[in-house]
Amino acid sequence: MTQSCDVLVIGGGPAGIAAASRAAEAGARTMVVDEGASPGGQIWRPKLTGHQPSVARQWLARLAASEATVSPRTTVVDLQVSAPRSFIVRAERSGIPTIIGARALVLATGARERFLPFPGWTLPNVFGIGGAQALLKSGTRFDGKRVVIAGTGPLLLPVAASLSAAGAKLLVVAEQSSRARVARFAAGLWNAPATLAQAARYRAGFFGAPYSMNSWVVRAEGDDRLRRVVVRVGTETRTLECDALCTGYGLVPNTELARLLGCVMRGSVVFVDADQSTSTDGVYCAGEPTGVAGVDSAIAEGQVAGLAAAGRASDAAPLRRVVSRRAAHGRGLDRAFALRPEIHTLAASDTIVCRCEDVRLGQLDRGWSARQGKLYTRAGMGPCQGRICGPALECLMGWSADSVRPPVFPARVRTLSSPAKTGDSAETSERNHDAPA
Amino acid sequence: MSETVAITIDAAEHHVAPGISVASALLNASVASFRRSRGGDARAPLCGMGVCQECRVTIDGAAHQRACMVTVAEGMRIVTATSAEP
Numbered sequence A: 001m002t003q004s005c006d007v008l009v010i011g012g013g014p015a016g017i018a019a020a021s022r023a024a025e026a027g028a029r030t031m032v033v034d035e036g037a038s039p040g041g042q043i044w045r046p047k048l049t050g051h052q053p054s055v056a057r058q059w060l061a062r063l064a065a066s067e068a069t070v071s072p073r074t075t076v077v078d079l080q081v082s083a084p085r086s087f088i089v090r091a092e093r094s095g096i097p098t099i100i101g102a103r104a105l106v107l108a109t110g111a112r113e114r115f116l117p118f119p120g121w122t123l124p125n126v127f128g129i130g131g132a133q134a135l136l137k138s139g140t141r142f143d144g145k146r147v148v149i150a151g152t153g154p155l156l157l158p159v160a161a162s163l164s165a166a167g168a169k170l171l172v173v174a175e176q177s178s179r180a181r182v183a184r185f186a187a188g189l190w191n192a193p194a195t196l197a198q199a200a201r202y203r204a205g206f207f208g209a210p211y212s213m214n215s216w217v218v219r220a221e222g223d224d225r226l227r228r229v230v231v232r233v234g235t236e237t238r239t240l241e242c243d244a245l246c247t248g249y250g251l252v253p254n255t256e257l258a259r260l261l262g263c264v265m266r267g268s269v270v271f272v273d274a275d276q277s278t279s280t281d282g283v284y285c286a287g288e289p290t291g292v293a294g295v296d297s298a299i300a301e302g303q304v305a306g307l308a309a310a311g312r313a314s315d316a317a318p319l320r321r322v323v324s325r326r327a328a329h330g331r332g333l334d335r336a337f338a339l340r341p342e343i344h345t346l347a348a349s350d351t352i353v354c355r356c357e358d359v360r361l362g363q364l365d366r367g368w369s370a371r372q373g374k375l376y377t378r379a380g381m382g383p384c385q386g387r388i389c390g391p392a393l394e395c396l397m398g399w400s401a402d403s404v405r406p407p408v409f410p411a412r413v414r415t416l417s418s419p420a421k422t423g424d425s426a427e428t429s430e431r432n433h434d435a436p437a
Numbered sequence B: 001m002s003e004t005v006a007i008t009i010d011a012a013e014h015h016v017a018p019g020i021s022v023a024s025a026l027l028n029a030s031v032a033s034f035r036r037s038r039g040g041d042a043r044a045p046l047c048g049m050g051v052c053q054e055c056r057v058t059i060d061g062a063a064h065q066r067a068c069m070v071t072v073a074e075g076m077r078i079v080t081a082t083s084a085e086p
């Protein structure tokens, strides 16, 4: 199927919703695609129970009232510039290949969690911190479960609050950073449901579980699933029998599509100007890929990007101040949650670092590049395309991200072959590990 | 809309809440081994958001589907690595 539009927004989180609403309201034929079953992204994804924050309801209603076409369950796997300000985007909609032509793109692909390997982290029931929250929202039951949360960053407290509200028994919330005050302050700024965030802020040990600074998970143990974790709490080492461990070390922006288009990067984030325009003409970027700074920033950037992509950048002036203020806040978060050295030494030589290909730390050589690691061990060449091990190996080995190749998600051969071909037989083989050139 | 959705997980019938993800249905049914790693170890969801690919199962005959990104549907047949166990 081939479709076309003026502005294609990739990602339907807060940034993408704001971008698509503003672009459509400005008169551009706008489409927004997202992998999820409905728009919302990481924090506005509809919950099965409970209420959405009012800002989420307002923006979802605004998007629905606009002329923008919303295409859920649609994963973009490849895109290219076909002519100046003309793009061809390949996607799978519920597994069916789709091609979308667009004159401008807004990349609003959000962020994922950073995981750092430690012994036992591959056991079932070891989840991400945001991962547990996403699973909870999609119906996973945590009631009566003994849960340990260990990692870093502003996600810990809101997720602790929602798991606790869902009936989980929190054994400890371990924050590796030493700065309790900063952590609590930052957690308050993030969008935890207001009352829960307050509870978390005002009570030192909340929901019966200690919130421990200078604390981290040392290893996880179990058989076919997690049975216990060993945590370092302050100066003590404790073994806790538990049913689930939630761990994560901050967020990593999803920049694969921008890098595929050759957009200039600034460190690990996509470089944009005051109009959210990338270095590639006609390509805009908003939200977490330009720097992790939370939901308010994502909404403001999305609006600027949507207006600019629709040719109405001049209307965006009042929003730009919000953007720069929020970006400064994001940089503050990075400093508050810098990783302590112990976290880098948790993985043993037989600890799996690349989960897709079962590559162990001891198989890798510090002297290699990420590219060599791929060539010699296949680390980073499995179906997740290095999204999980890449940021981990950047921390552990100092390897900077390798270049991106399509498809950015596992895709059917048919999705990637030329649009002219019709009548392909049902093709089920996956092409997801490209040989490094 | 009916109150529950009937699905099969490794040939056993389960009644689950409508609207939940396949990953949630499996976790609530205490499935630990969604897939087996290259080395043969049990793997289950990590990221919950479509990135890590650890939650892949066979859904209605289609292999390698990310359980965390698919919503349960009446009559859905899910096959995990658990059923391939000796």
Ligand SMILES: Cc1cc2nc3c(=O)[nH]c(=O)nc-3n(C[C@H](O)[C@H](O)[C@H](O)COP(=O)(O)OP(=O)(O)OC[C@H]3O[C@@H](n4cnc5c(N)ncnc54)[C@H](O)[C@@H]3O)c2cc1C
Pocket: A010, A011, A012, A013, A014, A015, A016, A033, A034, A035, A036, A040, A041, A042, A043, A044, A074, A075, A076, A077, A108, A109, A110, A111, A112, A113, A129, A130, A131, A133, A134, A155, A158, A189, A190, A191, A192, A251, A254, A286, A287, A288, A289, A293, A294, A295, A296, A298, A408, B049
């Ligand atoms: C796991 C997790 C939990 C979080 N929890 C909180 C929280 O509790 N409170 C808080 O304030 N902030 C939270 N954040 C931060 C949050 O990401 C931002 O505050 C806000 O959601 C950013 O909005 P966004 O639009 O930039 O990105 P997102 O909300 O992440 O939206 C990006 C969207 O793009 C889609 N996408 C990505 N790649 C593709 C592709 N190739 N094809 C199609 N669609 C694609 C994704 O499915 C996603 O829906 C969390 C982040 C993560 C990763």
Ligand code: FES
Pocket: B044, B045, B046, B047, B048, B049, B050, B051, B052, B053, B054, B055, B056, B066, B067, B068, B069
């Ligand atoms: S849990 Fe990571 S992709 Fe489904």
